[in-house]
Amino acid sequence: AQSVTQLDSQVPVFEEAPVxxxxxxxxxxxxxxxxxxxxxxxxxxxxxxxxxxxTLVESINGFEAEFNKSQxxxxxxxxxxxxxxxxxxxxxxxxxxxxxxxxxxxxRLSVIA
Amino acid sequence: EPEVTQTPSHQVTQMGQEVILRCVPISNHLYFYWYRxxxxxxxxxxxxxxxxxxxxxxxxxxxxxxxxxPDGSNFTLKIRSTKLEDSAMYFCASKPQVGSTDxxxxxxxxRLTVL
Numbered sequence: 001a002q003s004v005t006q007l008d009s010q011v012p013v014f015e016e017a018p019v020x021x022x023x024x025x026x027x028x029x030x031x032x033x034x035x036x037x038x039x040x041x042x043x044x045x046x047x048x049x050x051x052x053x054x055t056l057v058e059s060i061n062g063f064e065a066e067f068n069k070s071q072x073x074x075x076x077x078x079x080x081x082x083x084x085x086x087x088x089x090x091x092x093x094x095x096x097x098x099x100x101x102x103x104x105x106x107x108r109l110s111v112i113a
Numbered sequence: 114e115p116e117v118t119q120t121p122s123h124q125v126t127q128m129g130q131e132v133i134l135r136c137v138p139i140s141n142h143l144y145f146y147w148y149r150x151x152x153x154x155x156x157x158x159x160x161x162x163x164x165x166x167x168x169x170x171x172x173x174x175x176x177x178x179x180x181x182x183p184d185g186s187n188f189t190l191k192i193r194s195t196k197l198e199d200s201a202m203y204f205c206a207s208k209p210q211v212g213s214t215d216x217x218x219x220x221x222x223x224r225l226t227v228l
Contacts, residue, residue: 034216043119043219044204044219045219046216046217049216090156098161098163099169100146100148100158100161100169100171101156101158101217103148103156103157104155106155
């Protein structure tokens with residue numbers, strides 16, 4: 001069975017500082033990996049995804065994540081965070097197109113002015 | 114931009130009562146899901162639905178739960194007799210195509226509180 005571990009439940013960081021949100025997964029087969037973001041009182045929005053090809057994927061708002069098969073990780077990074085990045089971030093995995101997503105517990109990113 | 118909508122945003126009910134949570138998926142999407150998140154825990158899969166039938170369900174989705182697409186636009190989750198442990202945020206999601214790795218688009222969720 002697949003599982004996702006997000007080691008940090010809360011990450012406080014000062015504005016303009018770099019941040020890394022960690023995600024590790026376990027799966028015996030090929031995986032597709034996702035990061036979703038949930039802003040207060042909103043639904044889950046896709047931030048970025050890895051399906052195949054380049055192991056480094058980027059979002060339009062400056063986040064990036066790197067698929068590392070040997071370490072079974074898909075950590076999310078941003079070199080300089082903004083107040084508006086304050087949200088809950090969820091890592092998720094699936095191994096085929098229709099099978100449900102398996103989520104981690106989420107990491108609450110709090111950006112401090 | 115089209116989005117998944119869910120109503121109500123917050124539902125309070127008494128234990129033992131029936132509740133129906135409503136979702137309107139994006140109009141040309143074919144695959145639908147319900148997930149839930151108990152406070153402080155992971156987002157968990159409940160059920161997926163395609164072509165007017167359940168495609169897959171988790172062990173959480175027992176006989177107290179049912180889903181329906183009654184009119185071609187709504188997608189509902191019914192809990193027949195709610196329990197305290199059903200209190201959670203319930204998310205609906207939809208996906209454009211079958212068999213592809215298209216993104217699942219999520220609604221804002223319905224917070225269900227069972228007293």
